[in-house]
Amino acid sequence: MSEHKDFYPEIEPYDSGMLAVGDGQEIYYEQVGNPAGKPVVCLHGGPGGVCTTDMRRFFDPQKYRVVLFDQRGAGRSLPHASEPTADMSVNTTWHLVSDIEKIREHLGIAAWQVFGGSWGSTLALAYAQTHPERVTELVLRGIFTLRKSEIDWFYQGGAAHVFPEIWQEYLDAIPVGERDDLVAAYHRRLNDPDPAVHTPAGVAWSVWESATVRLYPDAQDIAATRADKKWSVAFARIENHYFKHGGWFEEGQLIANAHKLSEIPTVIVQGRYDMCTPARTAWDLYQQMPHAEFVIVPDAGHASGEPGIKSALIRATDKFAGR
Secondary structure (H helix, E strand, O other): OOOOOOOOOOOOOEEEEEEEOOEEEEEEEEEEOOOOOOEEEEEEEOOOOOHHHHHHHHOOOOOOHHHHHOOOOOOOOEEEEEEEEOOHHOOOOHHHHHHHHHHHHOOOOEEEEEEEEEEEHHHHHHHHHHHHHHHEEEEEEEEOOOOOOHHHHOOOOOHHHHOHHHHHHHHHOHHHOOOOOOOHHHHHHHHHOHHHHHHHHHHHHHHHOOOOOOOOOOHHHHHHHHHHHHHHHHHHHHHHHHHHHHOOOOHHHHOHHHHHHOOOOOEEEEEEEOOOOOOOOOOHHHHHOOEEEEEOOOOOOOOOOOHHHHHHHHHHHHHHOOO
């Protein structure tokens, strides 16, 4: 077993700002590390998540120029998706792919490493397949491609076989007569203008995810999700919007087209006991990308901060730091 790798020290941005990308959207971005270092763009999960301070710490700050940003409607980007008036029609995978290019051009970066986990792996694959000439390497974790089987597993009842007592709270937010299609039922509630309707739905959706992402659940994180209703509503509303529309992909598109990335050095990191994005999807991707390094972490779930996953990701960025 390789030596354990821990986060690089905490670091503050040397640059941050808001970038207008069209459609009335402003994207928050920040840069950390070495301004003259190897460029990497770090894509957060969700969709609807946010760039955290720990995401800055997967990279050697002496060797990397790390760019992070909050995707449309999320985090510090505006307008925030928790507002019932937020226009979700201008928040799609292909809007985000375009936003990544606008950020790259704004910062004067010719090409960069793309690092992303969970939904971040989805977006990384979509971006790389659209702009392969802009990608120097891919570091992917907890692979998610929005195939129907993947959505059904986690949001329509598959994972309930592992987490029945946690699933019950997610299920209880939807009346018995509307449970044939839970994603659609949540969509109606999350987009209801009445806070008495959309807030409990947002909390139930987001708590389900917070409670199941780690091999050992983090009670503090679950409590924080339950308490931060604004964040939970935005997170749930964006995720549900993407999942209801299948990411605006053809079924199986990202895996079918992954052979186009054969010239891009890639590391795929997957937790063995990942209940959000089970290992089958990572394996299916690897079959189309046999040049990749495929890492199964034997004692981990889905979360990037779990020790084995964190170590594997940092080993990957260290390996690519000198390229």
